Amino acid sequence: MTSGDLQLRRAEKTDADEIFALAREFAVTFRPERAPFDAALPQLLENEDAFLIVATVEGTVRGYLLGFTHLTLFANGRVAWVEEAMIESGYRRHGIGRRLLEEFETWARSRQAGYVALATRRAAEFYGALGYEVSATYYRKMLRPKM
Template identity: 50%
Template sequence: MPVDQRVLVRPARPADAGAVWPLARDFATSFTPERAAFDVTWSSLGEAPGTLVAVAETPDRGIVGYLLGHLHPTFLANGPVAWVEELMVEESHRRCGVGRELMRHAEGWARDGGAAYVALASRRAGPFYVALGYDDSAVFFKKTLA
């Protein structure tokens, strides 16, 4: 599909929670998100320093994607790095450039924040990130805490 030229990527606003919730719910594979927990987190992220919550919207569908990222200091990079926690695009708008625009926005935000690099983990979208110029550089481990 061609890139949708009408995609606007912008910082999320408090009123966007209702449109982002279904996307966040569908993003999860390891957990079952709960709306009450989402709402608490959504409220706290808007005020969290070093946090990016961006949405992608189109005139006809409204919000069709979101990205959650954090900028944090490190020793290894001699400064901050940016970590993309979540990137989700509504299925009907995949392969239209929405994810690419969200990542472009995050990269600009990271660059403006002095980040040495942007990193992320992905279980399902490796080829997408490689196409954007990302290298496969690590194995992701996790341990669920009770």
Template identity: 50%
Template sequence: MTGRPTTNVRAAVPEDEAAIHTLAAGMATSFVVERESFQRSLVDVLASETAVLLVAETDSAISGYVLGFTHPAFYANGHVAWVEEIVVAPKLRRQHIGATLMDEFERRALTTGALVVALATRRASDFYSALGYQESATYYRKIL
């Protein structure tokens, strides 16, 4: 027995909105996650054929989520799955919840034909390295 809580990963549903918002607001360091904008974005994400929003449930409560998108890319000779956001509740970190979310995201990416999973990170390089990811590029952004 590992002592880890049991975690189930599933597709997000509209009823998860409050819990996902709380996690997103706690994760954001560069932006403020405004509730109305979040609600509009959640509707768009849940309706999108290229978006994947998964939630982790631990002890019947949402403990984390991963949001990503699949799109074609020339360099990959096919589709790429891009992880846009992943967060686990602070008190539940280091209990394999993030890895479980990434495992399911990767599994679903494969079913869409994705050949690569990519992401940008500033604070979690050790986490991704432990999952087999390799540093590949520098991330730039321009706020419009």
């Protein structure tokens, strides 16, 4: 792959099948299901606080990043959060993840975000090389419907 083959652009509804396949590739705790995915995608594409970008190689989606900005009280304004970032396994270590994050950072700056954060147990070396540093412990609690 040459850098000329790589294109970044905003995601579109027509990317749904390729993004869904990538989302299923990295999901460990959750198994993405098509109906909720199809319900969420149009809402994300219309949400001005959401940024969903794809990386294509020769016209095929090989990676995507979904992030958000939101207001905070403690950080004197907006912050940006990377919710999902996935590169197809055969296309990792070709600069796609770096380009997606750089594009997200540019968008976050344009929205006056004070910083970008994300939660992951993977790719610490990758994020460190891009200037990200460990900042906090991540907690979560699964919410199950009450019977």
